[in-house]
Amino acid sequence: MKQDIYASLNGEIQNVLKDFKAEGYLPSDLDTSSIVVEQPKDPSHGDFATNAAMVLAKPACKNPREIATKLQEALQASDLVEQIDVAGPGFINFKLKPQVFHDQIRTILSQGSSYGSSKVGGDEKVMVEFVSVNPTGPLHAGHGRGAVYGDALCNLLSKAGYDVYREYLMNDAGGQMRVIAKSVHTRYLQSYGKDVELPQGCYPGDYVKDMAQTLKDRDGDKWLNVTDDEEIFNALRPFCVAECMSMINKTIVDDMGIDFHNYFSEFDMHARGEMDVAMKKLRDKGYIYEGVLEPPKGKVIEDYEPEEMTLFKAEQFGDDCDRPVYKKNGEPTYFGADVAYHNNKLDRGFTKLINVWGADHAGAVKRLKAALAALTGQKDALHIQLMQMVKLEKNGEEVKLSKRAGNIIEASDVVKEVGIDAFRFLYLYRKHDSQFVFDLAKAVEKNNENPVFYVQYANARMCSVFRQQKELNIPEASDDADLSLLTNDEEIALIKHLCLFPLVIEKSAQSLEPHRVAFYAHELASKFHSLYNAEKFLIPEDVATTHARLQLVKATQVTLKASLEVLGVSAPDRM
RNA sequence: GCGCCCAUAGCUCAGCUGGAUAGAGCAUCUGCCUUCUAAGCAGAGGGUCGGGGGUUCGAGUCCUCCUGGGCGCGCCA
Numbered sequence: 001m002k003q004d005i006y007a008s009l010n011g012e013i014q015n016v017l018k019d020f021k022a023e024g025y026l027p028s029d030l031d032t033s034s035i036v037v038e039q040p041k042d043p044s045h046g047d048f049a050t051n052a053a054m055v056l057a058k059p060a061c062k063n064p065r066e067i068a069t070k071l072q073e074a075l076q077a078s079d080l081v082e083q084i085d086v087a088g089p090g091f092i093n094f095k096l097k098p099q100v101f102h103d104q105i106r107t108i109l110s111q112g113s114s115y116g117s118s119k120v121g122g123d124e125k126v127m128v129e130f131v132s133v134n135p136t137g138p139l140h141a142g143h144g145r146g147a148v149y150g151d152a153l154c155n156l157l158s159k160a161g162y163d164v165y166r167e168y169l170m171n172d173a174g175g176q177m178r179v180i181a182k183s184v185h186t187r188y189l190q191s192y193g194k195d196v197e198l199p200q201g202c203y204p205g206d207y208v209k210d211m212a213q214t215l216k217d218r219d220g221d222k223w224l225n226v227t228d229d230e231e232i233f234n235a236l237r238p239f240c241v242a243e244c245m246s247m248i249n250k251t252i253v254d255d256m257g258i259d260f261h262n263y264f265s266e267f268d269m270h271a272r273g274e275m276d277v278a279m280k281k282l283r284d285k286g287y288i289y290e291g292v293l294e295p296p297k298g299k300v301i302e303d304y305e306p307e308e309m310t311l312f313k314a315e316q317f318g319d320d321c322d323r324p325v326y327k328k329n330g331e332p333t334y335f336g337a338d339v340a341y342h343n344n345k346l347d348r349g350f351t352k353l354i355n356v357w358g359a360d361h362a363g364a365v366k367r368l369k370a371a372l373a374a375l376t377g378q379k380d381a382l383h384i385q386l387m388q389m390v391k392l393e394k395n396g397e398e399v400k401l402s403k404r405a406g407n408i409i410e411a412s413d414v415v416k417e418v419g420i421d422a423f424r425f426l427y428l429y430r431k432h433d434s435q436f437v438f439d440l441a442k443a444v445e446k447n448n449e450n451p452v453f454y455v456q457y458a459n460a461r462m463c464s465v466f467r468q469q470k471e472l473n474i475p476e477a478s479d480d481a482d483l484s485l486l487t488n489d490e491e492i493a494l495i496k497h498l499c500l501f502p503l504v505i506e507k508s509a510q511s512l513e514p515h516r517v518a519f520y521a522h523e524l525a526s527k528f529h530s531l532y533n534a535e536k537f538l539i540p541e542d543v544a545t546t547h548a549r550l551q552l553v554k555a556t557q558v559t560l561k562a563s564l565e566v567l568g569v570s571a572p573d574r575m
Numbered sequence: 576g577c578g579c580c581c582a583u584a585g586c587u588c589a590g591c592u593g594g595a596u597a598g599a600g601c602a603u604c605u606g607c608c609u610u611c612u613a614a615g616c617a618g619a620g621g622g623u624c625g626g627g628g629g630u631u632c633g634a635g636u637c638c639u640c641c642u643g644g645g646c647g648c649g650c651c652a
Contacts, residue, residue, distance in 0.1 A: 036594090
């Protein structure tokens with residue numbers, strides 16, 4: 001018995017269709033991949049339904065109801081099926097044997113926390129690069145979305161059978177590092193009473209003063225007479241990177257429980273000369289040239305001068321124009337460095353690359369995808385998942401976040417206020433590309449407006465049931481409990497939803513949408529709460545029914561915990 | 576001006592890649608605790624799925640135009 005009823009049923013349908021092709025009823029080259037098996041919204045239509053006949057009708061040049069009727073006859077012999085009906089324009093509705101559902105409960109209990117795990121990933125080496133916040137300051141609340149999404153996505157892909165590698169790219173080499181070094185140094189000078197102003201464009205946040213103090217504690221007046229910006233940069237860059245990464249990791253690792261396999265240093269990459277390697281690779285393919293770009297259309301650039309630069313032929317791969325890979329001063333552009341970095345990922349053997357970015361980087365998507373198309377010859381070697389901006393509100397008033405403007409609400413502060421479970425669930429209970437409002441005032445209130453409590457409460461109730469069972473001295477239910485006693489509407493609805501889990505995992509993984517798991521968990525909790533209110537689980541005078549229901553509760557708990565595990569949300573025993 | 580993303584109940588959001596009568600939470604109203612945790616359940620009201628065209632057996636979902644919002648637009652990251 002497979003763990004996924006959908007897959008089993010779909011398999012039987014596909015087999016029948018294969019037979020139809022063999023006997024010449026259907027064309028042998030007919031594509032049957034778009035056929036879906038699903039649960040009808042209206043339970044009176046049956047347990048499952050398929051659109052097979054309607055999908056195939058047109059390409060096969062046949063009447064959908066005719067195909068449906070023929071499928072109905074052929075599938076009647078199935079071990080799964082009790083009754084099949086053809087309805088509407090050609091839906092095929094299945095009523096499954098109760099045995100199938102009872103077996104599913106046993107399957108779940110025997111698989112335990114691995115229920116829902118899949119092999120669709122085929123152990124493919126996938127790298128998920130996420131967070132990658134510049135080491136120039138702490139993580140703000142908006143960054144938390146990408147962090148949580150990336151982490152849950154990794155869990156999800158692992159469960160779906162991918163070989164997942166989590167990486168954080170540290171942009172520890174570019175111009176922003178000069179700015180943070182200069183900022184820290186200026187605060188450092190000020191702390192010694194020097195009369196210096198923080199230059200335009202420097203980071204004004206208070207954390208810079210803290211960093212300056214740390215520097216002072218460590219090195220004393222060692223850097224007091226350094227005035228040359230280049231010297232400041234060289235001297236303070238490693239310190240700034242270390243301090244900022246420690247600040248960031250305190251939030252990510254300690255507060256949010258997110259672990260990376262690797263922190264990739266852009267600075268080290270350049271030291272190894274990988275920029276040249278990547279550019280040579282592209283140059284050899286003829287995708288790099290010296291040229292002059294048209295001035296950009298929208299933004300007026302005052303000091304614009306046509307300039308010959310080293311360009312990548314991005315336009316040839318779908319971008320709006322070609323893109324510079326080196327700056328005038330010879331340093332790599334951000335884009336150029338990113339190309340080198342992604343070439344490095346390919347060299348490490350990753351065949352599926354996923355980047356989690358903020359929507360403010362949307363403009364860079366096309367060029368990087370173009371570069372990967374040029375490097376690999378494949379069109380979709382790289383997936384870039386854009387996190388839409390989070391609009392933060394406090395008491396109905398918008399809070400703008402900008403590190404460079406010094407206006408920061410740190411992710412760690414929010415986590416401390418609302419708790420990590422609520423923080424994660426609030427972000428994961430949304431599709432990644434929906435721009436949504438995170439109301440800090442509301443999030444702080446621990447009321448039931450936060451769906452995480454609803455889901456966790458279901459688990460706490462289940463734990464409570466098992467505690468009561470012990471107190472009442474009701475013996476443990478065994479594997480051979482008579483599950484045919486589970487017949488009422490709430491029980492059936494719950495069991496059917498349990499059957500859905502493996503499918504949800506596969507679909508979510510394929511579409512890179514962990515929010516579906518969050519919604520699944522919520523609905524599972526809902527079905528459980530309904531049953532909880534409709535029936536008692538512990539009936540001392542009817543041990544058979546008690547045992548049947550307890551087996552169902554156990555299976556529900558296994559599934560609920562498995563879904564929460566993907567989300568990285570805890571399942572407390574009591575609330 | 577151009578590119579990408581979005582628009583679904585009063586509010587916050589789902590909608591399983593084109594399926595049957597569009598869903599949930601919050602808010603409003605009505606019921607349910609001497610019985611396993613009421614952070615719960617049952618029910619009611621609330622929608623021309625931003626608008627117009629198109630594709631087909633069938634569109635919230637796909638194509639096109641329009642309106643409104645977000646993000647971005649040589650050598651910032």
